[in-house]
Amino acid sequence: MDAISTNVSKVRELVNNGEFSVWVADNPVLWFVTENPPNTEVTEVGADKSHGEGGSNSCNLYAGISELVYMYQNVPLFVGKKYRFSVDIKILKVGSLRVIENSGFTQWPSVNYFSIGIKTFDFVALSNSVTPLLKNEFPIAHDITFDNVSILPIKNKVWIYK
Numbered sequence: 499m500d501a502i503s504t505n506v507s508k509v510r511e512l513v514n515n516g517e518f519s520v521w522v523a524d525n526p527v528l529w530f531v532t533e534n535p536p537n538t539e540v541t542e543v544g545a546d547k548s549h550g551e552g553g554s555n556s557c558n559l560y561a562g563i564s565e566l567v568y569m570y571q572n573v574p575l576f577v578g579k580k581y582r583f584s585v586d587i588k589i590l591k592v593g594s595l596r597v598i599e600n601s602g603f604t605q606w607p608s609v610n611y612f613s614i615g616i617k618t619f620d621f622v623a624l625s626n627s628v629t630p631l632l633k634n635e636f637p638i639a640h641d642i643t644f645d646n647v648s649i650l651p652i653k654n655k656v657w658i659y660k
């Protein structure tokens with residue numbers, strides 16, 4: 499008899515268009531983007547592409563030196579519940595990906611990723627919303643491609659014997 503840990507119900511993704519499948523006017527819908535093309539840009543690229551290389555369905559954050567570029571959205575939460583943030587960094591040509599919590603409640607510490615792969619951390623909601631903000635690191639050049647920005651509630655684990 500093996501005991502396995504599992505989640506009993508499917509959880510709902512809380513980040514809208516975190517898979518970067520929908521774009522309008524060169525920005526991902528439901529994300530607030532601050533850019534100054536051609537010096538800084540958020541653009542759609544392929545998962546294996548860098549800035550200006552085309553493709554679709556992933557997001558590229560690009561900056562020359564001395565300019566900020568960032569994107570964010572507001573995500574509803576329940577106070578006291580535990581959540582998991584994740585982002586899949588596909589290409590890190592230059593720079594790093596800074597992820598900060600911009601609602602003013604400091605629901606997670608600012609993190610800065612310097613390598614590719616799926617990055618995750620857990621946090622407990624201190625407010626009824628959170629504002630993940632993805633940005634470059636002023637004033638360094640950046641060219642980063644990522645996908646699947648996600649915030650999921652963490653369900654209680656249930657032990658099943660079979």
Ligand SMILES: [Ca+2]
Pocket residue numbers: 517518519555556645646
């Ligand atoms: Ca995608």
Ligand SMILES: [Ca+2]
Pocket residue numbers: 523524525531533539540541
């Ligand atoms: Ca753009």
